[in-house]
Amino acid sequence: MQSDYEAVRPSQRARSTPAATSGSRPTLGSVPPSSSSTLKEKVSTASAESPMPHPDNKGNWVLKRGHALSYAGLMLFTIILYARPAEFYPSRLTASLALIVALATLGFFIPTQLSMEGTLTARPPEVNLVLLFCLTGLLSIPLAINRLTAWHEFSATFIRCIVMFIVIVNVVRTRARLQVLLLVALASGVWLSVVAISDYRLGLAIVEGYRTGGAGSGIFGNTNDMALHVLTMLPVAIALVFGLRSLTGKLIFGVCSAVMLAAIVLSYSRGAFLGLIVVLVFMAMKLGRRHRFGIVFAVLLLACAVLLLAPDNYGGRLLSIFVPSLDHSGSADARRGELFRSLYVALRHPLLGIGMGNYQSEMSYSNHVTHNAYTQVAAEMGVAALACYTIFIVSPLRKLGQMVRETFERRSNSNYYYLAVGLQASLLGYMVSSFFLSVSYQWYIYYLVAFAVCLRRLYEAETGKAVVVEKRKERKRKKFRDAPFDNEGRTVPT
Numbered sequence: 170m171q172s173d174y175e176a177v178r179p180s181q182r183a184r185s186t187p188a189a190t191s192g193s194r195p196t197l198g199s200v201p202p203s204s205s206s207t208l209k210e211k212v213s214t215a216s217a218e219s220p221m222p223h224p225d226n227k228g229n230w231v232l233k234r235g236h237a238l239s240y241a242g243l244m245l246f247t248i249i250l251y252a253r254p255a256e257f258y259p260s261r262l263t264a265s266l267a268l269i270v271a272l273a274t275l276g277f278f279i280p281t282q283l284s285m286e287g288t289l290t291a292r293p294p295e296v297n298l299v300l301l302f303c304l305t306g307l308l309s310i311p312l313a314i315n316r317l318t319a320w321h322e323f324s325a326t327f328i329r330c331i332v333m334f335i336v337i338v339n340v341v342r343t344r345a346r347l348q349v350l351l352l353v354a355l356a357s358g359v360w361l362s363v364v365a366i367s368d369y370r371l372g373l374a375i376v377e378g379y380r381t382g383g384a385g386s387g388i389f390g391n392t393n394d395m396a397l398h399v400l401t402m403l404p405v406a407i408a409l410v411f412g413l414r415s416l417t418g419k420l421i422f423g424v425c426s427a428v429m430l431a432a433i434v435l436s437y438s439r440g441a442f443l444g445l446i447v448v449l450v451f452m453a454m455k456l457g458r459r460h461r462f463g464i465v466f467a468v469l470l471l472a473c474a475v476l477l478l479a480p481d482n483y484g485g486r487l488l489s490i491f492v493p494s495l496d497h498s499g500s501a502d503a504r505r506g507e508l509f510r511s512l513y514v515a516l517r518h519p520l521l522g523i524g525m526g527n528y529q530s531e532m533s534y535s536n537h538v539t540h541n542a543y544t545q546v547a548a549e550m551g552v553a554a555l556a557c558y559t560i561f562i563v564s565p566l567r568k569l570g571q572m573v574r575e576t577f578e579r580r581s582n583s584n585y586y587y588l589a590v591g592l593q594a595s596l597l598g599y600m601v602s603s604f605f606l607s608v609s610y611q612w613y614i615y616y617l618v619a620f621a622v623c624l625r626r627l628y629e630a631e632t633g634k635a636v637v638v639e640k641r642k643e644r645k646r647k648k649f650r651d652a653p654f655d656n657e658g659r660t661v662p663t
Contacts (some may be wrong), residue, residue, distance in 0.1 A: 235285050236340040242274030243340055246333065247350065250612065251357035253387050271329060278336055290335050295622050298561040299615075303331045305554035306525055313524020314531045322526030327610040337619035338626075344584065347623050351405060351588075354616060358402030359425045361395055362432030369435045380437040388612060396433050396441035397602050401595040401617060403429045404448050408591025411456055412584070437486050440605030444598040451597055455573065455590045504540045504605070511539035515547035515555075522551040525610070542603035545610075558609060562600060565621035569593045571638045572628055585628050592621045 249270060255263040282289060290296055306323050313319035341347050361384055367373075369381040376382045376392050383395040406429065409422040433441050450469075514523060514532050523531060528548050529538050539545040547555040572589045580586035595617050603609070625636050 238277040239340045246270045302557040309521040318526045319524035330615040334615040341623040358399045362429045365432045381435040393438045396436035396438035404591040404594035408587040412587030440602040444602035448594045448598040511544035511548045519552045522549045538607035542609040545607045566596045
């Protein structure tokens, strides 16, 4: 399948020269009637096969390949990011390997992108939002309580997330590229789950005496962060179970789903468990539309079974969300205190916040982070940044929902329906779980949104129209208009 696009507009001579008419002498640049109709057919065919992420009333769109070297660099960077070689083989080279590969990827990306499209990046709404989010972070540095801390937070992982997000959006131009990138992320989630289950069984890397630990000391070093990544990959595996036709493929990804579900339980992460319930209920309602209530009831029964069969103290830890006294470690009370403290700081500094990374060292009661991605952004970067961050997550979520509605009728023959549902569930799981984690500057959400944007751009390229979210009233009116009627004028359920 062809992929990305380039605007092609008629030349000045073609626009200014009238078409030849019958009985008149053809002029230079005129198009004979027969060839004119053929030209119109070609143009209409090209328009039907081309994407319109940015509608253009004057130009047509054609697709072209590119960024092979940039994609290779992106893949290598992603593998290094998830594999974390510096944690297993500490050295100056392994510690700088991800940065070296990222710079090399940019070295391939920038000249290729400029030569192909004449601009540094495509401009879907999510790219504009992430650039505004980056700008608010940069503007908060001069007004930060500790400017050095703010600059260090901005120039470390955060700016790399922004840059690589833009690279992913522009480089992933084919369905195969997106699938491979998703499989790498999914493989990392499965591997983390296997290691977590093995360590728990052997009594290794146990946190607080009963929880399975994270992996290493980097991006997955914290148990809750590890559970968050596994949670966001679980819906992708479930979507592949339903989307694949091969029985072997269904079995493989079904086992992967079960392994990741077990790892989430053994992590004892309260935020991940709440996100898991939302993910399972959402996917059950989307994948079983004709039996929604029965499936939701089955999911709730599954959750109860997990609580009954889970290791000791699992139910008590979950109940500590609502009854903090049940948490003997005191973390529930501490998190609640930091939540209200961060809300207070956000209200006192609504414009640009107190500076990125400044809450823990300058405002926390006990030198802790906010343990909430939304209040982290609001307190450290301001209300405008919080708006950009929230819309950055919600916008692709709503457009994925529109894709799901458009592909529902042909879901058995569509490669988009199940993957769109899976990515929707991943974003919902992140939104719920990140309410208990300070991860707004980390990689998790930027990869998820990039996957959603790439899937939408590929869908637009195949259908030849932009994904526009319909309002609820319009959807009901359209559904009523298209519904079949019986002889007495009543709608017939489908």
